[in-house]
Amino acid sequence: MTTVRHAMTYFESSARRYRYVFRGSMFASFLNPILFLSAMGLGLGQLVDQQTGEAVIDTFSYVTYLAPGLMATTAMSTGASDSSWPVVAGLKWLKTYHGVLATPLTVGGLVLGHVAFVFTRVLFVSLVYGLVAVAFGALELPRALLAILPAGLTGLAFGAAVMGFSSYLDRDVGLANLFRFGITPMFLFSGAFFPITQLPEFIQPLAIATPLWHGVELTRAAGLGVSTSWHPVLHVLVLAAFTVIGLSVARRKMTMRLIS
C-alpha cells in the first residue's frame, strides 16, 4: 500500500515536472505521425497499392494497414526513450534519484510511479497518433480510439522493460546499443510495415519473441477490426510479462544501486 501511495506521489511529481519540459516532446508527438504517414503511407503506400500489396495485407490500402502498426511503434519508442536516458540520468548523471530516495519515498514507489507516468504519456501520444491518422483518412472513428489501449500496453511493456535494462547502466553507450540493436530492428521487422510472414521462416520466431510484434498485432486488430495471429489474451499476457519482469528487475537493481 505504501508503495502505491509513493508511486502516486512520484507520478504527480513527474507530471508536474513534465509541464516544464513538454514542449519538445509535444511537437514530436504531432510531427512524427504526420511525417511517417505522409512518407510511408501515402508516398510509398501508393506504389504498394498499385502492385500486389493488397494480396498480402487483406483488402486495406497500405496507409490504413500501416497506421495502427505505426501507432504501436510510436508507443514503443515513447516508452523506451522515457525509460532510457532519463533513468540513467536519475541514477548516475544527475543523481536526482538519490535526491528522491532521501525523502520518505522508496525505490518501489519510484519505479512504479515512473512507469505509470510513462504509460499515461504513451496513451496520450497514441491518442494524438490516432487523431492524426483519422485526419489522414487512414483510420476511422471509433476504432482509432480503441487502438489506443493496446498501443498503451505496448508502450507500458517497453517503459518497464527498458527501465529494467537502464538500471544496469552507467554510460550512454549501452543506451545507444539498445536503440541500435534492439529498438530499431524491432521497429523495422516486427510487423508494423509488413506481415512477418514476409520474413524468412527462420527469422520469424525472432520477431514473435519481441514484445513489439504482440503490440502491433493487438493494435492492428483494435484499429482495423481484423483478427490477431494468436488469441488476444496471449498477446496481452506477453506484454504483461515484459512489464512485470521489467518492473521487478528495475526495482531490484535500483535498490542495489541506491540503497547500498
Place this chain on the structure above:
Amino acid sequence: MPSDSLVVAKGLTKRFGDFVAVDNIDFEVRSGEAFGFLGPNGAGKSSTMRIIGATSPASDGFIEVLGLDPEFHGSEIRQRLGVVPQEDNLDPELPVDANLIIYGRYFGLSRSLIKERIEELLAFAQLSDRAKDKVDSLSGGMKRRLTIARSLINQPDLLLLDEPTTGLDPQARHLLWDRLYRLKQDGVTLIITTHYMDEAEQLCDRLVVMDGGKIVAEGSPAALIQKHSPREVVEVRFPVGVQEGVVNRLEDLGSRIEALPDRVLLYTDDGDRAAEEIHKRGLFPETILTRRSTLEDVFLKLTGRTLVD
C-alpha cells in the same frame, strides 16, 4: 538511551565486500548540537552519513536515528530528516521554485504549505530573485544554497550535511557558514562531514576525527587542539639544502618536531621563546612564523600526511 540523543551508534560497521568502510564506531548526537565527522577522503564519513540517512543499511552494530532503526523505519526517519548530499542532485531543467515544490510533495506537504515555506526558504538562501530561473543557470554557490533550502522544506529535526562547502569560493563558503550558523541558532541539530578544519572549528560543537573507517579522536574543537597539540606552532624555513644538516639541532625546542620537505614544524607552548632560541644557536632560517595550533595540526597528526586519492 537518553531522550535528547537523536542518533546513537554502537559498534557500527559498514562493509562493501571485503572493504571495511566504517569499522566498529560509537558515537552519539544530541539534540540541538552541531556534530562533525572530520577526516580525509575515504575515512568513512559519507558511508556513516548514508547509514544515518537511512539509505544504506549497516552491516553490523547498533544504530538508532530519531529513536528508530533505519533498516526497518527508513521512510519514517527520512520524513524528519534534511539531507544535503556531497554532490548536488537538483533537477537542472526545472526552475528553482519547482525544485522545491516537487521536493516538498515527496514529503506529502500540502501545496499551500509548500508555497509559504518556499518564500521563506528562498529568502534564507538569498535566492528570492532567482525563483523562476532554471537551476542550470545558477552558480555553484547558489546551487549549494538551493540544495540546503530544499533540505529544509520539511522542517527537519536533523539536518545531514555532507561536505557542504567543498568546491565553493571563500565568499560562498562564508555565506553558507552564516546560514548554517543561523539554523543552529534556531535549534536545528546538524551533522556535518568535512575535511576543512576551519569549517569544523566554525560550526561544530563536537566532532569525531575518522581515519580508515575508525574514530581516532573526539571532543570539541578546542579540547581536541588542547589534547593533541601544544598551544603554538613555529614554522621554520631554511634555504634549500640547509634543512637536513640542522634539523637535529632543533629537536629539543618543541614537544614534537616535524620535518617536511620545505620546512620544519616545532610544536611548543611558547613559540616566541623557541624562535629566539633558534637565533641564539646561530641558525639563520629564511623565515620563522609563529602561529596558534589549529585543528588542522591535530588532524594531520592523527590522520597522517599521506595523500589519500
